[in-house]
Amino acid sequence: MEYRTVGKSGLLVSNLCLGTMTFGKATSEEESISMIHRFLDYGGNFIDTADVYVEGASEEIVGKAIQDRRSEVVLATKVRMKVGPHPNDVGYSRKRIMEGVEQSLRRLKTDYIDLYQLHVWDHLTPIEETLRTLDDLIASGKVRYIGCSNFLAWQLMKSLSISEFRGYARFISIQPQYSLVSREMDREVLSLCLEENVGVLPWAPLGGGFLSGKYKSVAEPSFGRFSQGLTGEYEWKNKALDKNFNIVAKVEEIAQEIDKTPAQVSLNWLLCKEGITSPIFGARTLEQFEENMGSIGWHLSAEHIQALDEVSALPVEYPNRFIEKFRRSI
Ligand SMILES: NC(=O)c1ccc[n+]([C@@H]2O[C@H](COP(=O)([O-])OP(=O)(O)OC[C@H]3O[C@@H](n4cnc5c(N)ncnc54)[C@H](OP(=O)(O)O)[C@@H]3O)[C@@H](O)[C@H]2O)c1
Numbered sequence: 001m002e003y004r005t006v007g008k009s010g011l012l013v014s015n016l017c018l019g020t021m022t023f024g025k026a027t028s029e030e031e032s033i034s035m036i037h038r039f040l041d042y043g044g045n046f047i048d049t050a051d052v053y054v055e056g057a058s059e060e061i062v063g064k065a066i067q068d069r070r071s072e073v074v075l076a077t078k079v080r081m082k083v084g085p086h087p088n089d090v091g092y093s094r095k096r097i098m099e100g101v102e103q104s105l106r107r108l109k110t111d112y113i114d115l116y117q118l119h120v121w122d123h124l125t126p127i128e129e130t131l132r133t134l135d136d137l138i139a140s141g142k143v144r145y146i147g148c149s150n151f152l153a154w155q156l157m158k159s160l161s162i163s164e165f166r167g168y169a170r171f172i173s174i175q176p177q178y179s180l181v182s183r184e185m186d187r188e189v190l191s192l193c194l195e196e197n198v199g200v201l202p203w204a205p206l207g208g209g210f211l212s213g214k215y216k217s218v219a220e221p222s223f224g225r226f227s228q229g230l231t232g233e234y235e236w237k238n239k240a241l242d243k244n245f246n247i248v249a250k251v252e253e254i255a256q257e258i259d260k261t262p263a264q265v266s267l268n269w270l271l272c273k274e275g276i277t278s279p280i281f282g283a284r285t286l287e288q289f290e291e292n293m294g295s296i297g298w299h300l301s302a303e304h305i306q307a308l309d310e311v312s313a314l315p316v317e318y319p320n321r322f323i324e325k326f327r328r329s330i
Helices: 029-042 053-072 094-108 127-140 153-166 189-196 207-212 242-258 262-271 286-293 302-312 320-325
Strands: 003-005 012-014 017-019 046-048 074-079 113-118 143-149 171-175
Touching (some): 029 286, 053 094, 074 094, 094 127, 113 127, 113 171, 127 143, 127 153, 143 153, 153 189, 207 262, 242 262, 242 302, 262 302
Parallel strands (some): 017 046, 046 074, 113 143
């Protein structure tokens, strides 16, 4: 396992992070705990959860699994989504965050969170209020570092600027959706992160399982993540596009050539990418977990990386096209 610092911090994390969104539902408690222990035994130290995953069950299972090994783990969780019926059970008000952190600490059976992340932008709360609250949580010792997730580039840059201007702790990381079948962050967020030294922790690095190659046609599948009638990012119609099937075909061709699986090739592409700190992969079963751990300890060749870059690239659009044209002119 390789270890990398997260953004502008000294925090060292394994180059794979274990996602726990299915723990307590699609993955039984027993299998989830075994998976966490296997991951730690591999040398993995980075685990991601959220207060809303399986209504808190994911945090509870993670807490139980790491109780005796707390200090070796970099524990990341999130706040923002609605967790109860009352008006202040959602968002980033000082009230909500202060309560949210206590609830997460209780479920996680610990007295500190290593990386506390804002799940998605909150249009209601002034970001100054939120950043001040997070800074207080760091001062209190309940939180070690802060990060964000699903932010637009301007939202991240505004937050970093306010933190710097006011002397608050700043985000060390962002958690965006990013994979061979979801490269929207190439437009602005990734270059901002390189410029500002913010760690990037891609979620759904296997496109929710699409990049494993197990879906063979556009017909709605009867198995796996995409058979559950989920909406948005895990909605079949948003994934089952000709472009995405072409990407999977290239992944499969390369996988066959180098005797790896499509999931391993897809994760390794991210491990090799400049600016990516640690992809947060999911595994519903121990078998999937073991396969996915086979993505570490080797590197795709430059030719294979280029082929994958090309097949998955976004169309070149304005203003990036315009800016690129003049990049080297004085
Ligand atoms: N910040 C955010 O807003 C946000 C949003 C989503 C997720 N996340 C984080 O990111 C983590 C990972 O997200 P994700 O689960 O979408 O990631 P992913 O790694 O893209 O997909 C994982 C899913 O793909 C399937 N799969 C995994 N390995 C496989 C293999 N080798 N062969 C075949 N199928 C395989 C499994 O689903 P099936 O077997 O059911 O098909 C598994 O649950 C989450 O646990 C969470 O921690 C964050």
